Ligand code: X8Z
């Protein structure tokens with residue numbers, strides 16, 4: 001949850017649409033939950049005892065309230081109708097009312113000499129939006145709920161009169177991944193990006209009202225509130241992310257140049273220029289955010305073995321549930337618990353045929369205890385196989401910190417939440433796949449470059465995208481970019497960081513950023529950037545704990561109980577400590593640092609630079 005990230009499951013991207021509202025639905029159970037003590041006379045000076053009581057009451061209440069909001073959101077996102085939308089928005093609005101009240105009341109105790117835990121809880125409570133005005137609350141929740149639904153329902157209809165020619169996002173992503181026909185790719189790319197202009201006006205209004213809620217809590221705008229969630233000042237966070245980007249940029253540049261030369265061989269010089277930005281529709285992904293689908297056209301010539309798990313899944317007819325069970329098996333091999341039976345009964349693992357849903361993968365913790373679920377439209381692809389490991393990372397984090405007090409049921413920061421499953425997926429090596437029977441042959445060490453390259457297409461390619469989405473949003477929230485310039489600035493950033501350009505000129509009233517789920521869903525995105533740095537630090541730390549020596553890319557912690565115990569200990573801390581401490585527990589380091597990702601890809605960097613020299617001749 002982006003605002004009440006520590007109050008309710010922070011890893012629910014879709015649910016974040018409802019933001020803080022979700023934390024606090026109120027109505028019918030108001031009698032059964034202790035009221036937040038208004039009793040506190042504001043005339044008298046606050047006392048420590050009173051503050052402790054306030055926190056206890058708030059936690060009990062928030063815990064109870066969050067369940068109802070989560071359920072309403074779950075039903076909405078797995079069955080989008082006007083009614084479920086209205087019910088979810090209503091639950092959000094009621095939640096927002098109480099959330100706003102608690103956030104404001106918390107201020108009263110800020111100056112007291114409280115325990116470290118209580119001080120942290122008070123701080124977390126105030127890292128939220130708060131609305132004084134009922135009309136603003138209503139507008140905020142209505143807009144946030146409807147934006148999520150608009151994205152979920154959007155389709156590209158070539159011939160709107162005939163619904164059968166409509167493509168949903170999943171179908172379009174499939175075409176982007178497999179087709180090598182630039183005209184087809186461009187058509188699908190344009191068709192999807194045009195959808196977002198339908199909700200641009202809603203988004204503009206949403207931003208304005210959200211900022212009101214941030215200012216009420218003393219932040220200059222919602223972007224500043226987001227950047228304040230990392231145990232450091234918003235400016236320090238901005239500087240830290242820039243430092244990390246500068247660390248990894250040379251690696252990205254080498255990959256970008258290599259991919260350019262390969263794309264040029266495939267599509268020809270008229271489509272792919274020798275210098276300057278590359279058209280965005282050629283990267284095998286709707287947002288050009290990760291490029292693993294380009295592997296077949298960029299793979300090294302000498303690469304013999306195929307690492308296509310997707311092909312094996314199809315060939316062996318391994319379905320969605322079995323894929324999720326493989327992922328569960330990795331976590332249990334580390335000594336973690338089996339997923340509760342209710343997970344298998346209640347999760348949505350495949351796209352239902354008969355109703356609209358939000359397909360974007362997400363993990364949910366309905367009762368902040370053991371009613372955990374994932375919502376995903378799983379296909380038999382390598383990409384989805386990896387994404388399941390990502391989602392289960394959220395779930396295992398939830399389960400690990402369920403004994404923490406309510407306000408500490410969250411990630412050390414939101415980037416941690418995103419990095420947990422990805423770290424595990426880094427251990428999905430060819431050796432591991434062979435062990436579990438999903439690969440027939442382990443490529444020998446001479447083939448490492450191919451394995452590393454496919455990883456880089458996934459991880460290194462993502463870095464500038466992970467960084468720029470919130471560069472754009474911070475500007476939007478601060479008002480530095482007006483709605484008429486949304487696309488202009490979006491494409492300036494896409495060109496500056498990713499080195500890509502729009503496949504066609506910008507359109508009147510376009511909203512290309514809005515074609516990315518996290519923008520209408522209003523899920524902060526810097527979390528994924530830092531997660532891509534952190535997961536390599538976690539991986540390096542866990543491999544060390546497992547006693548592994550050798551190249552990082554060949555390490556798998558599968559079945560290593562010692563590494564598993566170390567990981568679990570960090571997960572169990574939840575949000576109770578500053579993230580530096582959690583990082584130290586696993587990696588021995590207390591700063592985010594890109595040296596682990598650079599180490600991991602060091603052999604590839606050498607190879608890429610040599611290739612680039614050779615190919616350029
Ligand atoms: O949204 C996600 C996850 C859910 S938290 C599937 N990711 C980002 C995206 O898809 O854009 C994971 C990587 C980046």
Ligand code: ZN
Nearest residue numbers: 011390394418
């Ligand atoms: Zn995630």
